[in-house]
Amino acid sequence: MKKPISKIPFNGTPEQEAKLKAAIERSNGNKSELIYIMQQAQDIYGYLPYEVQVMIAEGMDVPLEKVYGVATFYSQFALSPKGKNAISVCLGTACYVKGSKAVMDKFSSELGIEPGQCTADGEFSLESCRCVGACGLAPVCVVNDDVYGKVTPEKVVEIIAKYKSK
Amino acid sequence: MENINVKVNGVSVSVPAGSTALTAARTAGVEIPTLCYLKDINEIGACRICVVEASKARGLVAACVYPVSDGEEITTNSPKLIESRKMTLELLLSNHKKKCLTCVRSENCELQKLCKEYGVEFDDRFEGAMNKYDIDRSASHMYRDNEKCILCRRCSAACEKLQAVSVIGANDRGFDTHIASPFEMPLGSVACVSCGQCINVCPTGALSERDDTQKVFDALSDPTKHVIVQTAPSVRVGLGEEFGYPIGSIVTGKLVTALRRLGFDKVFDTNFSADLTIMEEATEFVTRYTNKDHLPMFTSCSPGWIKFVEYYYPEFIPNLSTCKSPQGMFGATAKTYYAEKEGIDPQDIFVVSVMPCTAKKFEAERIDHSAVKGLPDIDVVITVRELARMIRKAGILFRDLPDGEYDSPFGLGSGAGTIFGATGGVMEAALRTAVKAVTGKDAECLDFLDVRGTQGIKEATYDLNGNIIRVAVASGISNAKKLLEMIKSGEKEYDFVEIMACPGGCVNGGGQPIQPASVRNNVDIRATRAAGLYQDDLNLPVRLSHENPDIKRVYDEYFGTPNSHKSHEILHTGYTVRKKY
The missing domain is CATH 3.30.70.20 (Alpha-Beta Plaits)
Known part of the structure; x- marks a missing residue:
């Protein structure tokens, strides 16, 4: 699936920027450390938005397209921030046959975002995963550290309501 | 390097160690089909069209990246291979x-x-x-x-x-x-x-130039427009390929006749305005050299190069010559001098350029320094490929055309103008005129061989009456970048630098006829087309821009002297810093 690009405004802090710049500094102009730098950037910011990728491209003197190509190739890199509540729906084999696609679609339509995206208010992010080791409970979804088994599209509304900020 | 012996389809050949199966096959007179392979640029073995059987490998290997070893036998055309390639094609077609x-x-x-x-x-x-x-x-x-x-x-x-x-x-x-x-x-x-x-x-x-031919057809059928056309130097050695001529054939005469038959009111030569550019640029250089003003001075004919400086090296903008490109100077002169001379309202003059270049389309849209306020210098730019399309659409049998001559007053171009189309050509043309400007007499030999050829970066030093002029020439932006970095670091010092965005210059421009990889991988199209231009230079009666009678007239009647106030207003331009992100 194509990685969706976040439209949420970037709000990085000077501290984060200083940290990233220091990491780039440590790479000593070694362009083969690009992926390592991108991993550190994601640790610092939680995701790799345009502004961060430009900092990496400039700092390491590599084309922005190269950074973006790597960011969209590896599933470890995210282009959208994680929400306050991170929802992960298992699309592994067992969950899939038990109907997790319908669960995912329900989360998508309820939250108004695609997998890989974050709601504009930063409350929820949605992503898919492959097996959380609870196939007996399929279909399974995980919200933050809470695991939900035998989820149906009807239960999705309840789950979302539970985490909505009061 | 040591050679090894291999057999390709049973034919023994000796090739340098480390050669790929593709090279070995070529040496044995066998062509293996390729799709993703571009020599020196894209050697990734991804498309699987060039698969072959190799006696020392299991399964089928990609010939473009498979190094053969001594005694190896390569098969390139077994039924198994043909079937594999066919299926690869069918899979490509599926999406x-x-x-x-x-x-x-x-x-x-x-x-x-x-x-x-x-x-x-x-x-x-x-x-x-x-x-x-x-x-x-x-x-x-x-x-x-x-x-x-x-x-x-x-x-x-x-x-x-x-x-x-x-x-x-x-x-x-x-x-x-x-x-x-x-x-x-x-x-x-x-x-x-x-x-x-x-x-x-x-x-x-998947990739193609923006087709602007309809705009030209529309203008040609508009009776209120006086439609004139200019053809860049390297068009004459490119266009022929579209009609089956060998690469590098000079087809100037047929080009002119084809344009006339398409209905253009006047057919002019950009070689004329290339000469005009030399008059302005050589004069600008001599002044800047004397005053040590922002040296090295960079040429400004290549709009891809200009855009590169504006985006990536804005600190060098003051080093760019302020001269418009030959295309720009032509349009500017057409809408001022020519309009006055012919008594035509510049609003009614429609200027079409035939260029070997896609960046010229972008250049034509930079109208902030146009000669007549509110009017673009150039109305439409078409590439060589688009012109070929127009000629075919109009049913003109190109190969049967008689030779024609360019129209006056912008029909004469010198040999110096014609070589603008090859890397080093602008430098050579400028040197021919600068020698006269500095020493008072023409150079004994007009061929400045040091700046010719398709190498990415060339340098030379000339002594003009004790004035030492250090020049460099680069083509292809990756070479230009190397040169800029060396200048920036102080490793190299020059007075005058010519840069062309495309490798080899305009002869290999992004608007020239497309040659498939099977040709590009085996023929140096840059050198072959450039050879046509250097031949043209030798054939022309005038080889110096300042000796071109059309140029002398335009200064006598209109601009006065090079770099005059009037020429600055009409023939020179300015640049903008552009944001990369």
Whole structure:
């Protein structure tokens, strides 16, 4: 699936920027450390938005397209921030046959975002995963550290309501 | 290097150790089909069209990247291989927009040609999901139709390795992999230099110039317009290829007749305004050299190069010559001097340029320094390929045309003007005139051989009456970048530098006829087309810009002297800092 690009405004802090710049500094102009730098950037910011990728491209003197190509190739890199509540729906084999696609679609339509995206208010992010080791409970979804088994599209509304900020 | 012996289809050949199966086959007189392979630029073994059987390898190997070893036997055309290639083609077709009847590259498409050669009978053997993409028409010089892309990566390799700008590349992965810019930005809003080298290496119709031929046909059929055309130096050695002439053939006479028969009111030569550029630029150089004013001075004829400086090295903007390019000077002179002389309202003059270049389309849209306020210097730019399309559409049998002559008053161009189309040509033309300006007499030998040839970077030093002039010439942006870095670091010092965005100069411009990889990998089209221009230079009666009678007249009647107040207003321009991101 194509990685969706976040439209949420970037709000990085000077501290984060200083940290990233220091990491780039440590790479000593070694362009083969690009992926390592991108991993550190994601640790610092939680995701790799345009502004961060430009900092990496400039700092390491590599084309922005190269950074973006790597960011969209590896599933470890995210282009959208994680929400306050991170929802992960298992699309592994067992969950899939038990109907997790319908669960995912329900989360998508309820939250108004695609997998890989974050709601504009930063409350929820949605992503898919492959097996959380609870196939007996399929279909399974995980919200933050809470695991939900035998989820149906009807239960999705309840789950979302539970985490909505009061 | 030591040689090794291999057999290709039973034929013994000796090749240098480390040679690929593709090279060994070529040496044995065997052609292996390729798609993604572009010599020195894209050697990735990705498309699997060039598969061969090798006695020391298991399974089929990609000939373009497989190094043969001593005593190895290579088979290139067994039934198994033919079947494998055919299936690869059928798989490519399963996700290809098969609109061949209406495709700009029909009959000049490497995929289509291979399908024919391998007898692909059904274009729907494998049916399944197909990618859907919008056509990106945001750039002023080209469009991209990803539904025709076969992901060979030749375009992104050209963008990265030849031009060092890398504004396109492969995004996402698996079935979603597609060629685009970072964050899916449209090509028109990224730091693309508009050189069009990606178009020239695209095997299919995925990348193509913006077709502006209808605008020209419309103007030609508008009785209120006085439609004039200019042809850039290297058009005369490029156009012939579209009509089956060998690479590098000079077809000036037929080019002129074809344009006249298309209905242009006047057919003029950009060689004239190339000479005008030399008058202005050589004078500017001598002044700047004397005053040590922002040296080295860089040439400004190549709009791809200009855009590159504006985006990537804005600190060098003061070093750029302020001269408009020959295309720009022609349009500016047409809408001022020519309009006055002929008594035509500049509003009614429609200037068409035939260029070997896609970036000229972008240049024509820079109207902030146009000669007549509110009017563009150039109305429409078409590439050599678009002109060929117009000639065919009009039913003109190009090969049967008699030779024609350019019209006055912009019909005479010197040999110095004609060599603008090859890397080093502008420098040589400027030197021919600068020698006269500095020493008072013409150089004994007009051939400045040190600045000729297709090497990426060339340097020379000339002593003009004790004035030491250090020059450098670079073509291809990756070479230009190297040179700029050396100048920046102080490692190299020059007085005058010529840069062309395209490797080899305009003869290899992004608007020239497309030669398939099978030709590009084996023939140096840059050198072959350039040879045509240097021959043209020798054949011309006048080889010095300042000796061109049309040039003398335009100064006598209008501009006065080079770099006069009037010429500054009309023939010179300014540049803008552009944001890369």
